[in-house]
Amino acid sequence: MAGRRASIACLRRLLRNSRYLSGVSANSCWHCWQKPGIAVVPDHGGILLTGFEPFGQAVENPSAHIAQAFDGTQVAGLSVQGRLLPCVFGEARRHLAAHIADCSPSIILCLGLAAKRPVISIERVALNFIDAPIPDNTGKQPMEAPVIAGGPSALFARLPLRSLLARLQQAGLPAEISLSAGSYVCNELFYGLLHSLSQQPADIQAGFIHVPPMPGQIPENPGLALEAQIFAIRLVLECLTGSCAPPAGLTGASGRCD
Numbered sequence: 001m002a003g004r005r006a007s008i009a010c011l012r013r014l015l016r017n018s019r020y021l022s023g024v025s026a027n028s029c030w031h032c033w034q035k036p037g038i039a040v041v042p043d044h045g046g047i048l049l050t051g052f053e054p055f056g057q058a059v060e061n062p063s064a065h066i067a068q069a070f071d072g073t074q075v076a077g078l079s080v081q082g083r084l085l086p087c088v089f090g091e092a093r094r095h096l097a098a099h100i101a102d103c104s105p106s107i108i109l110c111l112g113l114a115a116k117r118p119v120i121s122i123e124r125v126a127l128n129f130i131d132a133p134i135p136d137n138t139g140k141q142p143m144e145a146p147v148i149a150g151g152p153s154a155l156f157a158r159l160p161l162r163s164l165l166a167r168l169q170q171a172g173l174p175a176e177i178s179l180s181a182g183s184y185v186c187n188e189l190f191y192g193l194l195h196s197l198s199q200q201p202a203d204i205q206a207g208f209i210h211v212p213p214m215p216g217q218i219p220e221n222p223g224l225a226l227e228a229q230i231f232a233i234r235l236v237l238e239c240l241t242g243s244c245a246p247p248a249g250l251t252g253a254s255g256r257c258d
Contacts, residue, residue, distance in 0.1 A: 045106035046079040047237060048099055052112050052185070055087035056134050062211050062229055063111035069230050076243035078107070085110075087137045087185050089130070093192040100196075107205045107240050110193065111233070112186035114210035115218050120232050121178035121210040122164050126155050126191035131183040147191040155194035159207035160239065167239050173232050174212075174224065181208055205240050209233070 049070050051063030064084050071082030083099050085092045100108065114121055128151045135141040161177050168175035181187040190208040197206055211232075215223040238244035 045104050046081065047075060047107040047109070047241075048103055048105035049080055049082045049233070049237075050085050050096060050099070050108075050110045051082070052085050052087050052092070053137065055113075055137055055185070056115075058113060058115060058213070058217065060214065060217065061113045062214050062217075062226055063113050065226055066111055066211070066230055066233055070233070070237075075234070075237040076241035078241055080237070081105070085189070089132070089136050089140050089142060089185055089188055091138075092185055092189045096189060096193060097196065106203070107237070108193065108197075109206075109233075109236065109240070110186075110189055110208045112189075112208065112210050113213065114182070114186075115213050116221060117210060117212050118221055118223070119174035119176050119212060120168060120224070120229070121176055122157075122159070122161050122236075123178050123181040123190060123208040123210060124157055124161055125179060126157075126181055126187055126194055126208070127183070128153050128155075128191055129183055130188055133184060136185055147188050148195055151191075151195055155191060155198070157190075157207035158194070158197065158202070158205050161207075164236055164239055167235050167244055168232055171231070171235055173228060173235075175232070178210065181210065186210065209236065 049067050051065070051067035052061050053064060054061045067082035067084060069082070070080045073080050081099070081103050083095075085095050096110070126147075128147050130142045130145045130147055132141045132143065165175055165177050181190050186208065193206055193208075197204055211224070211229050213221055213223040214226050214229075217223055235244060
């Protein structure tokens with residue numbers, strides 16, 4: 001754990017340096033971090049990036065490490081606030097709402113651990129359904145319940161999913177578009193976020209990404225190195241701010257990853 005904290009501190013220093021993790025080329029991999037800087041844009045609300053505390057049998061949660069690594073950094077001139085959420089039904093949503101009220105972000109990206117998945121999963125849809133396979137961190141285990149009574153059955157991510165997928169795969173990262181965020185706290189948070197934004201301007205980008213475990217964390221899952229996961233989220237945030245290298249055939253003259 002001490003070594004992990006030291007690694008995260010090092011990654012945060014790299015992320016705060018505008019010479020790193022910016023303007024990556026189409027053939028870059030997560031090892032290739034020293035790239036020329038790019039022009040920044042004014043901060044219009046910034047970025048809120050959240051991760052979850054460990055839960056279940058997991059001693060560590062890579063989503064928490066990623067949020068910690070990005071906290072206080074910038075992506076394309078937008079400040080990033082990385083926040084940790086409790087893995088507790090109801091509480092995660094309340095904490096997220098408080099963070100949104102505090103920073104009024106223009107981009108909200110929530111992360112969570114999918115212990116059985118070997119790839120980065122960009123979630124397409126949140127279901128108005130809770131069916132907890134295990135208790136949350138306070139012992140609650142709701143079954144066959146709605147997230148919000150009377151709400152729509154499903155809500156869709158406010159992210160350019162295909163562009164994000166193409167950019168990650170272009171960089172050699174294992175990624176997919178997922179049609180299920182599960183029925184645990186991650187899905188509850190995802191649905192609650194989209195429901196709360198349903199009356200907000202459409203230009204607020206919001207979504208959820210599941211990350212795989214780190215190597216050695218789950219015996220039957222090879223996992224993905226934390227550094228690679230951090231690099232992947234950096235690429236996602238660059239695409240959402242319009243500062244990524246555009247995937248061929250998916251963008252217009254503006255160069256935005258729409």
